[in-house]
Amino acid sequence: MELTGAEIVVKCLEAEGVEYVFGYPGGAVLFIYDELFKQDKVKHILVRHEQGATHAADGYSRSSDKVGVALVTSGPGVTNAVTGIATAYMDSIPMVIISGQVPTHAIGLDAFQECDTVGITRPCVKHNFLVKDVKDLALTIKKAFYLARTGRPGPVLVDIPKDVTSAKCPFEYPATVTMRSYNPVVKGHPGQIKKAVQLLTEAKRPMVYTGGGVILSDASKQLTKFVKMLGFPCTNTLMGLGGYPATDPQFLGMLGMHGTYEANMAMQNCDVLLAVGARFDDRVIGNPADFAQVQRKIIHIDIDPSSISKRVKVDVPIVGNVSDVLEELSRQLEAAAYKPNQKALSAWWSQIGLWKSKDCLKYDKKSKIIKPQFVLERLYEITKGDAFVTSDVGQHQMWAAQFYKFDKPRRWINSGGLGTMGFGLPAAMGVQFANPGATVACVTGEASIQMCIQELSTCKQYRLPIKIVNLNNKYMGMVRQWQQFFHGNRYSESYMDALPDFVKLAESYGHVGIKVEEPGDVEAALKEAFKRKNDLVFLDFVTDQTENVYPMVQGGKGLTEMILAEEL
Amino acid sequence: MRHIISIMLENEPGALSRVAGLFSARGYNIETLTVAPTEDESLSRMTIVTTGSDDVVEQITKQLNKLVEVVKVVDLSEAAHIERELMLIKVRAMGKEREEVKRMSDIFRGRIIDVTENTYTIELTGTGAKLDAFIQALEHSAILETVRTGASGIGRGERVLKV
Numbered sequence: 001m002e003l004t005g006a007e008i009v010v011k012c013l014e015a016e017g018v019e020y021v022f023g024y025p026g027g028a029v030l031f032i033y034d035e036l037f038k039q040d041k042v043k044h045i046l047v048r049h050e051q052g053a054t055h056a057a058d059g060y061s062r063s064s065d066k067v068g069v070a071l072v073t074s075g076p077g078v079t080n081a082v083t084g085i086a087t088a089y090m091d092s093i094p095m096v097i098i099s100g101q102v103p104t105h106a107i108g109l110d111a112f113q114e115c116d117t118v119g120i121t122r123p124c125v126k127h128n129f130l131v132k133d134v135k136d137l138a139l140t141i142k143k144a145f146y147l148a149r150t151g152r153p154g155p156v157l158v159d160i161p162k163d164v165t166s167a168k169c170p171f172e173y174p175a176t177v178t179m180r181s182y183n184p185v186v187k188g189h190p191g192q193i194k195k196a197v198q199l200l201t202e203a204k205r206p207m208v209y210t211g212g213g214v215i216l217s218d219a220s221k222q223l224t225k226f227v228k229m230l231g232f233p234c235t236n237t238l239m240g241l242g243g244y245p246a247t248d249p250q251f252l253g254m255l256g257m258h259g260t261y262e263a264n265m266a267m268q269n270c271d272v273l274l275a276v277g278a279r280f281d282d283r284v285i286g287n288p289a290d291f292a293q294v295q296r297k298i299i300h301i302d303i304d305p306s307s308i309s310k311r312v313k314v315d316v317p318i319v320g321n322v323s324d325v326l327e328e329l330s331r332q333l334e335a336a337a338y339k340p341n342q343k344a345l346s347a348w349w350s351q352i353g354l355w356k357s358k359d360c361l362k363y364d365k366k367s368k369i370i371k372p373q374f375v376l377e378r379l380y381e382i383t384k385g386d387a388f389v390t391s392d393v394g395q396h397q398m399w400a401a402q403f404y405k406f407d408k409p410r411r412w413i414n415s416g417g418l419g420t421m422g423f424g425l426p427a428a429m430g431v432q433f434a435n436p437g438a439t440v441a442c443v444t445g446e447a448s449i450q451m452c453i454q455e456l457s458t459c460k461q462y463r464l465p466i467k468i469v470n471l472n473n474k475y476m477g478m479v480r481q482w483q484q485f486f487h488g489n490r491y492s493e494s495y496m497d498a499l500p501d502f503v504k505l506a507e508s509y510g511h512v513g514i515k516v517e518e519p520g521d522v523e524a525a526l527k528e529a530f531k532r533k534n535d536l537v538f539l540d541f542v543t544d545q546t547e548n549v550y551p552m553v554q555g556g557k558g559l560t561e562m563i564l565a566e567e568l
Numbered sequence: 569m570r571h572i573i574s575i576m577l578e579n580e581p582g583a584l585s586r587v588a589g590l591f592s593a594r595g596y597n598i599e600t601l602t603v604a605p606t607e608d609e610s611l612s613r614m615t616i617v618t619t620g621s622d623d624v625v626e627q628i629t630k631q632l633n634k635l636v637e638v639v640k641v642v643d644l645s646e647a648a649h650i651e652r653e654l655m656l657i658k659v660r661a662m663g664k665e666r667e668e669v670k671r672m673s674d675i676f677r678g679r680i681i682d683v684t685e686n687t688y689t690i691e692l693t694g695t696g697a698k699l700d701a702f703i704q705a706l707e708h709s710a711i712l713e714t715v716r717t718g719a720s721g722i723g724r725g726e727r728v729l730k731v
Binding site for chain 1: 577578581582585586589593623626627630631633634636637638639731
């Protein structure tokens, strides 16, 4: 039987087990929307802006192990989606974006709502396709899902001209796909793994540093087991939080620009560093020249060969899927009847204890003005550390990363690589769809939340009981912090004037709004919000305007040159 | 350091722009780039001449390998290889210069492939350095037009880049 292109699109999504498509209709995708209307297996979630569609699909993927799917129309539909696609690309999130395109005969003629989608998205996708013949459609969609979820994951875009969605051809969804040009490595090289085990067993001041790769390859069990066997200290990057349980005594907290004193000091001073699914990002190791001044042996596990020796030279590269490699490492360690060098390790741990005693995350707990850190500590306690937490970008993101202790992977959802303000709320929608009934909190600020505020309407339509924790300091806080430190207190355009009344705003969308101005009211307000299981509650916390995120490693400086709270 | 990188890639629309886009996005140099289909029409062979430190060239080959349409990448300059470039050069050839240009072309084993009363068009193949030398040898003001293909490269002996 022959099917139209639009029918094929929907059948393919169904065959891939897609439950939700986040999208927004328009001229070029009308045939696809018509087919979505006729069935109920693939549910469409109508967002209010295409950026929201991509972030929601992204949040859906990050908080599950599924591929997120977004559907947008041609021209402005796609250009609006680009920020969300780039966000997913920087954090290696598996997504498939289906975009409408003007009919094939109109391509290149500056048609209405035409843009060069493949050209515009090329630098921010893992791969993209323009389907010019309906006969290629099913195989292309199969390839898109395959590429998105295998190897180093990422967003893949399929651009479909309108006439392709109305043309007919016989349909069969391919069961498998092979591509001669694409063969991601899974297993690590046994020789390299052997070398790694050797180095680890000889280490005197070891350190384990893990990133988003652990989350993406669902390797937190393997990682935890391995680190427990070794008895080594472990730190996570911003993207890696939850990969290793934060309440475990071997965990030193997040490292990097706003990482803990002990994590950064141990990272710099270790003699053997095991890097797992992390990429030595500029926000993580500071100045690479400074980092390289200390002699240490580095083992680097990553599925992407181009991540290895990109910023930092490593001694033992292991290309492979993190969970497979960790499993093999554990096996070999067991086989070698490994016994840690207790003497050296305990000296190293007592050194770390000294660094820890700096208590680098301390803040004024007696403040008469609400401290943002205090809100996050209460949030952690009231949700019993078991919420899904999304965030936007800025100070609130760093405080959430520092103060919410994630014991499980896929609970901390944030835009680490691209740093996209406006990510938090639409991502939280995707999280709630992937985890119905779960507690979802969106930690944000008054600047970030306004970038995708329109999605409050989507939340109402689908009854998403997200709890928005707005840390409202009337500043773009991180911009203000940098201006204070590095630009002579000249707060150029970082003040947020003419803010809406967020309580009324939430209410006008049909939600509940609570404004909190006193530290004494924080706990009660949070409890009240989380008691309301079926309501979206917008908590507007009026926080200290001048609070800064500490510790801080200045851009371009070495990892150990931290600005600490008491030094100011 | 100058490197000559050979790439086998799917002969599909847009594949070239993915390679070119990668170089511009990551700030890598392209000195020359040539591409054409191979005996297997589904595959194109591309040769890129680039310069960069060893670290940069290592990243270039890794990043190229990451492109989904790229089947194989090899840095030809890592071992013995041959490279050739084709140049078509149109020069003024009048009066006593006419004989001189012909002689110069013969010395460089060029071939005159078009003749008018006042001009010669010469075809010359060789390494880039040889073509440069020929241009140097000619009087600058006599050169009317130059067209160069950029280098194509192949490994020596048994070294074969095949799928």
